[in-house]
Amino acid sequence: MALIDFSDQLVKVPLYYKEIEKDGFTKIIILKDEEALEMLEDEEEKKDVQILNTWWKILSWQDSNNIANAARSKDANALPGQLDPYRTRDLRLKLCLKKWDLKDSNNKDLPVTPDIINKLPPEVIGTLLEKFDKVTDMTAEEVGNS
Numbered sequence: 001m002a003l004i005d006f007s008d009q010l011v012k013v014p015l016y017y018k019e020i021e022k023d024g025f026t027k028i029i030i031l032k033d034e035e036a037l038e039m040l041e042d043e044e045e046k047k048d049v050q051i052l053n054t055w056w057k058i059l060s061w062q063d064s065n066n067i068a069n070a071a072r073s074k075d076a077n078a079l080p081g082q083l084d085p086y087r088t089r090d091l092r093l094k095l096c097l098k099k100w101d102l103k104d105s106n107n108k109d110l111p112v113t114p115d116i117i118n119k120l121p122p123e124v125i126g127t128l129l130e131k132f133d134k135v136t137d138m139t140a141e142e143v144g145n146s
Contacts, residue, residue: 010055010098013131015124018048030127052124055099056132059092067091093117093129 016036020027031039031049039045059067071088072081094114102110110116117125 010057011132011135013054013056013128013135015052015054015128015131017050017052017124019050028121028124030123053101054097054128056096056136057098058136059096063095067095089129093125096132097128 014033016031016033018029018031020029036049036051039049057063067088068083070091071083073084073087094117097112097117100110100112102116104110
């Protein structure tokens with residue numbers, strides 16, 4: 001039954017980006033999917049496109065409750081039971097992101113760990129979360145066609 005078996009499924013979320021050397025550091029430029037796919041069709045631009053493939057777990061009800069319980073605000077000025085949105089996002093990311101093809105400078109696979117996730121640029125994390133939400137949320141049109 002798909003209703004309870006979906007929790008073992010992983011959702012693939014690719015991130016397209018390019019690296020630009022500027023003023024002695026590497027700048028990461030996140031590409032929109034459409035732009036990246038166009039660039040990948042052009043032999044000259046193709047070499048500039050980097051792809052980080054990620055695989056994500058879909059949250060179960062229990063996962064959602066565990067995140068909510070762990071993300072309760074510890075701020076004395078917060079309303080009782082108020083969630084810390086930054087903590088919620090961080091917990092969700094670290095629970096759902098299960099696999100990637102990220103490699104270190106020696107071309108060795110990097111494991112998906114909280115420490116390595118914490119080293120990624122904020123714009124990479126933000127984009128990955130947005131893309132995961134977009135992939136897993138159904139639009140009104142998709143609901144109507146199901």
